[in-house]
Amino acid sequence: MSTIVTTDTPVAPNSDTATHTLSVFVNNKAGVLMRICQVFARRGFNIDSLVVSRGRDIRYSRMTIGISGDPDGLDQIIKQVSKLIDVIHCFEHTSDDSVTKELVLIKLKCSPDDRSQALQICEHFGGKTVDLTPTSMIVMINGDSLKIDAAVAMFSQFEIIETVRTGKVVMARGEVVT
Known part of the structure; x- marks a missing residue:
């Protein structure tokens, strides 16, 4: 199996x-x-x-x-x-010597009645709405992996149609070359 x-x-x-x-x-x-x-x-x-x-x-x-x-x-x-x-x-x-970020696009099935709750979650995670229709929305959130995981988990109370997640991007802190 x-x-x-x-x-x-x-x-x-x-x-x-x-x-x-x-x-x-x-x-x-x-x-x-x-x-x-x-x-x-x-x-x-x-x-x-x-x-x-x-x-x-x-x-x-x-x-x-x-x-x-x-x-x-x-x-x-x-x-x-x-x-x-x-x-x-x-x-x-490592997180000590660099800044690491990811981005996720989450497409939700979302009725007008549920939209305000979805927008509050989006705002809480510092996200943006990048597409809005009468029955769905796409939100964009960036941050570290744990933040992205938490946002996806919170949006799971809605019907998630799909997610598209970038990989990590990293840059060394200070004047050190990445």
């Missing part, structure tokens, strides 16, 4: 895994992402979130990778990724 888990239901990580956020600065070339993903797969790490965007200089891209797996293998993964052709550097970031 198989179990189906949807992305709308937060799942607690296994006790033997931990989550980590890596920033990888790479040459902006085809195939780089595939080679990096292979390192994680070979080491038994799961990629939980992935954001890739071109840098200020179009020759480079930044990858922010949220991963989970055995923390004992993390240093080895960072070393292996750093050795790959086209990788400039790879760092792990």
